[in-house]
Amino acid sequence: MESILQISDLTKVYGFRGNHYPALNGLSLGVGKGEFLGVMGPSGSGKTTLLNIIATIDRGSRGVVMINGQDTQRMRRGDLTRFRREHLGFIFQDYNLLDTLTLRENICLPLSIANQTPAEIKARLSSVTQTFGLHDVLDKFPAQVSGGQKQRAAAARAIISNPTMVLADEPTGALDSSSAKVLLQTLEKMNQSLGITILMVTHDATAASYCNRIVFLKDGRIISELRRAAQQPRRAFFDQILSVVALMGEKEAE
Numbered sequence: 001m002e003s004i005l006q007i008s009d010l011t012k013v014y015g016f017r018g019n020h021y022p023a024l025n026g027l028s029l030g031v032g033k034g035e036f037l038g039v040m041g042p043s044g045s046g047k048t049t050l051l052n053i054i055a056t057i058d059r060g061s062r063g064v065v066m067i068n069g070q071d072t073q074r075m076r077r078g079d080l081t082r083f084r085r086e087h088l089g090f091i092f093q094d095y096n097l098l099d100t101l102t103l104r105e106n107i108c109l110p111l112s113i114a115n116q117t118p119a120e121i122k123a124r125l126s127s128v129t130q131t132f133g134l135h136d137v138l139d140k141f142p143a144q145v146s147g148g149q150k151q152r153a154a155a156a157r158a159i160i161s162n163p164t165m166v167l168a169d170e171p172t173g174a175l176d177s178s179s180a181k182v183l184l185q186t187l188e189k190m191n192q193s194l195g196i197t198i199l200m201v202t203h204d205a206t207a208a209s210y211c212n213r214i215v216f217l218k219d220g221r222i223i224s225e226l227r228r229a230a231q232q233p234r235r236a237f238f239d240q241i242l243s244v245v246a247l248m249g250e251k252e253a254e
């Protein structure tokens with residue numbers, strides 16, 4: 001499998017002299033093209049720190065992070081902005097849609113910023129609108145649509161520029177269970193039909209059960225990993241995830 005992300009011995013220490021807090025502790029992880037990877041772990045285990053470093057929003061203290069063969073830890077700030085725009089798509093818990101723009105304008109924003117031609121923007125918009133079933137709400141503002149529709153618009157915006165990888169931090173965190181289900185099915189479809197590589201941080205075993213592989217973080221390290229077998233029903237994978245989560249909880253209580 002072609003490698004999209006290769007992390008080696010990544011360490012992140014927060015704080016100053018005498019007051020060090022290691023949030024990531026020599027973490028290594030490889031993600032192949034077309035994977036839908038879940039990152040789970042207790043609060044404070046380093047999930048958001050890891051995601052922010054992959055997102056090039058933050059830097060590690062030590063270690064290597066290669067995305068599409070490029071060493072992002074050693075890129076200049078100016079190059080990072082462009083790299084992020086060209087290679088990464090983001091889905092945030094609170095949607096991050098701009099209130100004063102319609103959903104259409106929000107979705108097209110990454111392409112407008114990248115100075116794409118109107119014809120190209122129109123073609124991409126029509127493709128993602130179809131994927132996410134957003135046709136009827138394109139001219140509405142975020143305040144005029146449901147949470148699920150906002151989140152689908154955010155997902156459409158994340159993939160409109162054909163990114164190498166989509167990063168999502170608790171994307172279902174603010175949704176009721178039926179909107180969460182629609183979003184997860186959408187992510188699954190993005191992954192399966194469009195072959196988009198997704199990395200999703202989640203607390204929720206149901207959300208995680210849509211992934212093909214889960215890594216479990218504890219104290220800034222990967223301590224366990226689960227892979228969904230070919231043809232394994234989601235329900236069976238969900239049960240497996242729950243048992244690892246329970247085991248991690250027990251270890252914590254020791």
Ligand SMILES: Nc1ncnc2c1ncn2[C@@H]1O[C@H](COP(=O)(O)OP(=O)(O)OP(=O)(O)O)[C@@H](O)[C@H]1O
Nearest residue numbers: 014015021023041042043044045046047048049050
């Ligand atoms: N800017 C910061 N300065 C100092 N310490 C930080 C900072 N950001 C995070 N930390 C610490 O690093 C550790 C990992 O934090 P992180 O946000 O990555 O955890 P998380 O797994 O995402 O947790 P949660 O599930 O609660 O979102 C925590 O102990 C946190 O307190």
Ligand SMILES: [Mg+2]
Nearest residue numbers: 047048049169
């Ligand atoms: Mg977090």
